[in-house]
Amino acid sequence: MIDLRRNFHQHPELGMEEKRTAGVVANRLKGLGLEVRTEVGKTGVVGLLEGRGPGKTLLLRADMDALPIQEENNVPYRSRNKNVMHACGHDGHIAMLLTAAQVLSAHRKDFPGFVKFVFQPGEEGFGGGRLMIEDGVLKDPPVSGALALHLINRLPLGILGLRGGPAMACMDDFTIHIKGKGGHAANPEEAVDAILMSAQVISALQSLVSKEVSPLTPLVVHVGTIHGGNAFNIVADKVQLRGTVRTHDETLRRSMPERMDRIVKGVTEALRGTHELDYQFGYPPVINDSAMNQLVATAAAKVAGVNGTTEVPAVMASDDMAFFLKEVPGSYFFVGAANAEKGLDKPLHNSMFDFDEEALVIGAETIARAALTYLIEGC
Ligand SMILES: [Zn+2]
Ligand SMILES: [Zn+2]
Numbered sequence: 001m002i003d004l005r006r007n008f009h010q011h012p013e014l015g016m017e018e019k020r021t022a023g024v025v026a027n028r029l030k031g032l033g034l035e036v037r038t039e040v041g042k043t044g045v046v047g048l049l050e051g052r053g054p055g056k057t058l059l060l061r062a063d064m065d066a067l068p069i070q071e072e073n074n075v076p077y078r079s080r081n082k083n084v085m086h087a088c089g090h091d092g093h094i095a096m097l098l099t100a101a102q103v104l105s106a107h108r109k110d111f112p113g114f115v116k117f118v119f120q121p122g123e124e125g126f127g128g129g130r131l132m133i134e135d136g137v138l139k140d141p142p143v144s145g146a147l148a149l150h151l152i153n154r155l156p157l158g159i160l161g162l163r164g165g166p167a168m169a170c171m172d173d174f175t176i177h178i179k180g181k182g183g184h185a186a187n188p189e190e191a192v193d194a195i196l197m198s199a200q201v202i203s204a205l206q207s208l209v210s211k212e213v214s215p216l217t218p219l220v221v222h223v224g225t226i227h228g229g230n231a232f233n234i235v236a237d238k239v240q241l242r243g244t245v246r247t248h249d250e251t252l253r254r255s256m257p258e259r260m261d262r263i264v265k266g267v268t269e270a271l272r273g274t275h276e277l278d279y280q281f282g283y284p285p286v287i288n289d290s291a292m293n294q295l296v297a298t299a300a301a302k303v304a305g306v307n308g309t310t311e312v313p314a315v316m317a318s319d320d321m322a323f324f325l326k327e328v329p330g331s332y333f334f335v336g337a338a339n340a341e342k343g344l345d346k347p348l349h350n351s352m353f354d355f356d357e358e359a360l361v362i363g364a365e366t367i368a369r370a371a372l373t374y375l376i377e378g379c
Contacts, residue, residue, distance in 0.1 A: 001360050005095035006077035008246065012066030012091070014086045015122035018043045021064045025119045028098050032105040034117070041131030041379050047117040048141075049105055051375060055113025058374050059138070059146040060340075060367060061324060062097035063123035073353040087353040089151035089337070093243050094119060096149070096364040103368045111375040114141050120320075125171075127283065129320035138327055145292060145379065146330030147370055149363050153345050155336030156355045160300045160366065161312035162293045162333050166248035167285035169218070171318035172256070173244050176201065176264055177276040178228075182237035191235035192272045194228055198239040200271065202226075205265050212259065213252065220246035220316055246316045248285045284322040289329035291333045296331045299369035305362050329379075331370075335363040 013021050022043045029036045029047035037046040043064075059326045071078050071085040078320060081083045101117050122128030137143075155161050177199050181314045183191025202223050209219050221243065228239030246255050257279040269277040298345055321332045337355035338345040373379075 001095050001099045001364065002357050004098060004358065005091050005360060007218045008091035008094050008309045009077050009086050012079050012081055012086045014068060014084055015065040015124050015126040015128065016042055018064040018121045022119065022121070025064070025094060025098065027118065029101060034101065034105065036342070040135045040137055041121060041128055043121040044128060044132045044135070044137070045097050045119040046137055047101060049101065049108060049115040049117065050060040051113050052109050053112045053113075055111070055375055056144040056378070057114040057116055057141045057150065059116045059118055059143045059328070059372050060097055060100060060371060061118040061120060061146060061321060062146040063091040063104070063128070063188065064119050065090060065122050065124050066092055066125070066126060067349060069349070069351050073354055075354065082226050088124065088348050089353070089355060090123065092151050092355065092360055092363070093149070096360055099360075100368040100371070101365040103364070104371060107349070108191065110371055113375045115371055116143060123320050127320050129361060133323055136346070143328050145368055145374060146324045146328050147292065147296065148330070148332050149335050149367060150246040150319070150332070151337040151355050151359055151363065152334045153338040153347060153355060155286070155310070155312075155334060155357055156338050157336055158305055158307035158362070159298070159336035160306060160309045161332070161336065162309055163312050163314055164288055164290040164293050167288050167314050167332060168318050168322065169220070169246035169248050169316045170253050170285045170322070171244060171246065171283040172253065173242065173280050173282055174260065175208050175278045176241040178233055178239045178241070178268055178273060180235070180237050180273045183235045185233040188235060194236045194239040194273060197268050198226060198241060201243065201264050204367060205260065208259055208263070217246065217249060217252065218314070219252065220244070220336070246318065247315060249275055250285060250291065253285070254279075255334065266341065280370055283318045283320045284326050286319055286322045286329050286332055287325055291329035291334070292329050296333050296366065296370050296376055297377050299373060300366045302369060303362055303365045305358060324364060333367070335359050338356060350369060
């Protein structure tokens with residue numbers, strides 16, 4: 001498993017370009033005698049393992065993409081691809097799921113139903129999970145539950161993190177076009193200043209967070225880019241704002257385009273301008289099923305090296321595992337991988353991220369045990 005992980009680590013590929021990775025995955029799955037589908041959701045791979053008879057179908061998912069980061073670790077297995085790095089632990093996720101596939105295929109006569117091993121492309125913002133669902137990954141046979149894990153250095157090796165209900169936020173994005181009228185800076189009365197309107201729009205949008213939604217409901221409305229204006233002595237005729245919305249609450253999320261449009265419209269009209277809002281629903285919130293979480297916790301308790309599970313706080317980050325969990329009950333859990341004594345404690349997406357490889361066996365065994373229990377005893 002460590003060799004596999006290091007192999008993927010040396011050959012990282014960006015989202016939706018995971019061709020080599022997908023090839024290695026598909027060959028391993030075929031070698032285990034699984035029915036393999038490739039190019040699902042562009043570069044995704046699915047391996048279907050059939051048990052001893054009819055039963056449920058459990059989906060196990062790993063993400064395969066790396067990040068546009070130049071690795072700064074000096075390890076024998078450092079990335080050979082310039083400016084591409086497995087800095088989010090997905091190399092470990094692939095190695096763990098391939099190992100779980102190996103173990104479960106050796107036990108295929110011990111359980112009913114199917115295990116669907118899903119290796120998805122483009123988790124880092126590309127929505128590879130959605131593409132695979134559109135390509136039918138939840139059908140034939142129909143999936144009844146889903147499990148996935150993420151390595152994390154926020155937890156020490158030996159600790160698993162679980163969160164029932166809303167665990168991660170949605171990731172929506174928006175673009176606001178603010179339109180005024182160009183003119184000379186010295187004659188503002190003949191123009192409509194799009195930059196002044198933008199300043200007030202940005203401020204007014206924060207009233208959604210502070211005054212319109214309960215302080216007990218987490219919400220992020222973030223403007224990340226602002227583009228407009230050509231010279232110091234010209235009144236800008238248009239400005240473009242781009243940003244993101246994060247919340248765990250699907251109802252609130254669905255109401256955000258209307259709420260934002262009302263504010264942007266009101267402010268720009270009051271200042272003699274016009275606007276357009278383009279709101280895109282991206283990753284949904286990650287909502288975990290508490291029974292599936294319990295299944296994982298019970299499995300983890302039997303795994304050597306696990307010192308316990310902990311309830312982790314919900315976060316405003318997002319993950320496209322959410323697309324699977326929106327369709328079927330499941331658990332997305334965290335496997336502690338930090339070892340400060342070995343200097344393995346950098347955060348995800350850091351150019352010096354690395355983790356204690358002992359976490360691999362914990363993750364693989366936990367997910368394999370949970371899968372067996374789910375298929376044999378139910379959940
Ligand atoms: Zn990541
Ligand atoms: Zn990740």
